Amino acid sequence: MSKQRVLIVGGRIENVRKAKEQGHEVVFLQRPELFLADHAEVVDAALLVDYRDWDALAPLITAVHQVYGFTAAVTTSEAGVEPAARINDLLGLGGVSHEVVLLLRDKLLMRRHLAAVAPEITVAAEELDGRESLDRFAAAHGYPFIVKPVDGIASLGLQLVRSGAELDGVWETARELRGVEHQFASAFPIERFIMEEYVDGPEFSVEAFTFAGRHVIVAITEKLTSDNFVELGHVVPARVDPDSADAIERCVHTFLDAIGLQEGPSHTEVRLSDRGPRVIESHNRPGGDRIRDLVEAAYGFDIERYTVAWAGGTLPEPASRPPLRQAAATRFLSAEPGTVTAVEGAETAAEHPDVLTVALDIAVGDTVRPLRSSWDRIGQVVAVGPDADTALALCEKTAAAITVHTETWADATE
Structure with missing residues (x-):
């Protein structure tokens, strides 16, 4: 097979090194302030621009593609999933479409889509559009319920509403958080909020890789969380009984089909309620918090390597989950x-x-x-x-x- 050239959007330098180890040439798209000397030593070409600005990026990436002819745009970072999808759509490279990425990034859009096509794995949700909307949602769905940013990450701004006495405070907190300057505000601004039913039960994430529409569940990760939902730890494989594990896997298969994910990694968060598993959110990238390292240590599957190099055709397609080697936490x-x-x-x-x-x-x-x-x-x-x-x-x-x-x-x- 001839050498392939891949465009990697952002992410850590190990992404580039792993693609190079698979024999691929790498065009690296990165923000100028994050491009280091180490990058210059290993990439074949670099485009230094704020890739979050699509109006600026689109004409540049078109010109770069004409020169370098990369065959796929990939990323392992949350900030890179939308630009990578838009690049693939613009240039007709296949991969995950921008339409699918938006369903994953916009939690309200995801809930509305699932309510129409897979209601058994989702919960009721509405947009927070005023103080009165909290009263309406509580009257319709009861307590407790969740309020969180529509496109937030890292549990920032997530609130558990336990009773009507908290509604004024919840509304004020949401107002204060809109447009707040946090350390990653340029990539993940807080603007809109969603209200959704609270799902009681243990939380897991499911690490998967999709090959031409075929989803391989690589691992179920057990999550340890604080009272305010910040993740304190992870365990692979999750300590869960076989019937529950099967239910979680079926839930994620249903979800990935419903969203329309056809290629690449996914990290889907699920809570196991007394009514069965319910999807909390999902991302078309490997899980953060070094979950990728836990999965590799436990199963020998390098989901980061597959993310950046699968499209180049140098990696085998597993028929199913690899055998467990050991546990990791x-x-x-x-x-x-x-x-x-x-x-x-x-x-x-x-x-x-x-x-x-x-x-x-x-x-x-x-x-x-x-x-x-x-x-x-x-x-x-x-x-x-x-x-x-x-x-x-x-x-x-x-x-x-x-x-x-x-x-x-x-x-x-x-």
Whole structure:
């Protein structure tokens, strides 16, 4: 097979390296401020532009395609899924269409679509369009219910509404969050909100890869969450009974068919209610939080590699889920909000042979924020073991051995 050339939209440098390892040439589309010397050493060509600005990108990408003739546009990042889809549509390259991506990115659009074609896997939902809409939704569907941004990520802005006494506060919080400047506001602005029925029950994500409309469920990931829904850890494979696992997999097959996903990765979040599994949200990219590493450690399937290189034809198409090799888990690190004064135990914690990663995202002098979204977490531990309980226990033991000292803001004023 002749060498293939792929366009990779954003993402980490490992994306490029894995495509190169499969023998592909890489045209890299990246924002100028994120293009590093390391990128320059491995890419075959680079287009440096804010790829979120489609009006600016469309004529440039058309010209670049005429010169370099890449055969697919792919991405592993949430910010890249819409540009990649629009590029594939514009140039007739196939892959995931922009129409499908919009169904995944816009949670209200997704709910309305599922209500029409697969009501058994979704819940009631309406747009929050004024204070009175909260009263109407509560009257129609009861408590509790969820209010969250239509196209938000990382649990930012998600609120659980338990009673009518909370409605005024929920409305004020939603108003305050509209247009708020957060660290990723340029890529994920908060503008519209959705109200939807709350699904009680354990939460999972399903990691899959689709080959010409055939969905291969690679893993079911168990989620550990805080009271405000921020993810605190993940376990692969999920500790779930076979009947429940089958129901979750059927739910995701139904969902991916209903959405019309025909190619590539997906990361679908599901809650297992007493009425059966219900889809919470989904993304046509590998799961974040190093879930890709958990899946590879557990099943030997590199979903990131498949994402960037499958279209080039150098990877085998699995008939089904690969056999389980071992379990893998991750736990996120935490500390009291404040200014970091010392970090202890990280180097020693990483010495255990079954600890794959100890990653700290803070250093002395940095600020630990209250845990309101996934972006407020300060690091994570990844470990493996013969079973899920053992892998998770090692994560928790390793995380407990790492101490992040902070000077809280209250301490600083005393």
